[in-house]
Amino acid sequence: MEAVRFLQTLFISALASSLVFASDPSPLQDFCVAISDPNDAVFVNGKVCRDPKLAKADDFFFSGLSIRRNTSNPVGSTVTPVNVAQIPGLNTLGISLVRIDYAPNGGQNPPHTHPRATEILVVLEGILYVGFVTSNPDNRLITKVLNKGDVFVFPVGLVHFQFNVGKSNAVAIAALSSQNPGVITIANAVFGSKPSTNPDVLSKAFKLDREMVKSLQSIF
Template sequence: MKMSAHILLLVLLSFTSSLTYAFDPSPLQDICVADLDSHVFVNGHVCKDPKLAKANDFFFKGLDKPGNTMNKVGSNVTQVTVAQIAGLNTLGISLVRIDFAPNGQNPPHTHPRATEILTVIEGTLFVGFVTSNQNNNRLISKVLHKGDVFVFPIGLIHFQVNIGHSNAVAIAGLSSQNPGVITIANAVFGSKPPISDDILAKAFQVDKKVIDHLQAQF
């Protein structure tokens, strides 16, 4: 009986340990500047020789510049991921600036590889995320003002909307060097090739003409 209990404990510990490393792995060296020109495919990026690292590998300029919000959704996301700072490779962190026109929104989306922590720099935002089916798809939302901070858990659908009368700006940190983004409307209605309108009409419980109209927007 004791032996069975010990085996069960070891299994549980190994399972918990594997969960700990489910996201960006911890670095095994001081630096691993991404070789963005390498044609070798690995989980992340191949490292340059550390002796060739330079200050610009860890530097990005221009996050003070407003993004262009003249688009359909009225927002712009300026990314600072491993694609912009090669020195972020293996460090498990990145950053974005989000600009909002009045009434602009960062539409419902997910980051498959990162939790996001957002700080409002200017303006007033209405933000929220939706829990999984397991937790009844509960909407957790709040109005944020300058200096407020809000967290969006990894993988959950979330959004931000500028409810003020002037432009708004937020800065967000993400727990991955390459968090990825899946914008829900784009993915569902703008996939290539498109998802069958029969499937989407049944999923959304609407007429196929509605689906055809939505797909035409993307």
């Protein structure tokens, strides 16, 4: 009888374990269209792997995050990525970094999302006003003013931003939970799509005059 109970327990444990791990892996690109011809196939993460015996230190190395970047652009910020494109050894490890430089008095990393990653940001210099918006239907804005050494988390997929409220340059480092987190800058995606979205759609969605929408599209 004890043997039967033991086998039952073992079976239930095995079934529970299989259910826990029965899920798709997180995608590493925007989409993957299924095809039947292997000659037209691409790798899901866009990378192939080197023989581990041939791996070298430079496969896991990047230099340059100490360099201050030029922020004289329309948004007043520059993002320096350190993902699988810069460090091949990150492939399949599910993590990456960015350095963000912000111009004084309003330099910003404008509202955007990372469809495949949570982000944790630490301020190295300056003062940043940061925040994210929760999903529908609440769309609650959660914000904080960060000083040097402060840390803030932006949950995966949510619209978020950083804005330099100080009079000097600001610098932050962020880690992301994907080797290829992806970035969707909201204004660029909405008003700068190629081809352009029908202005009537955006006019109704944003409650803007149609000519205003066309003007915004021309900017992006």
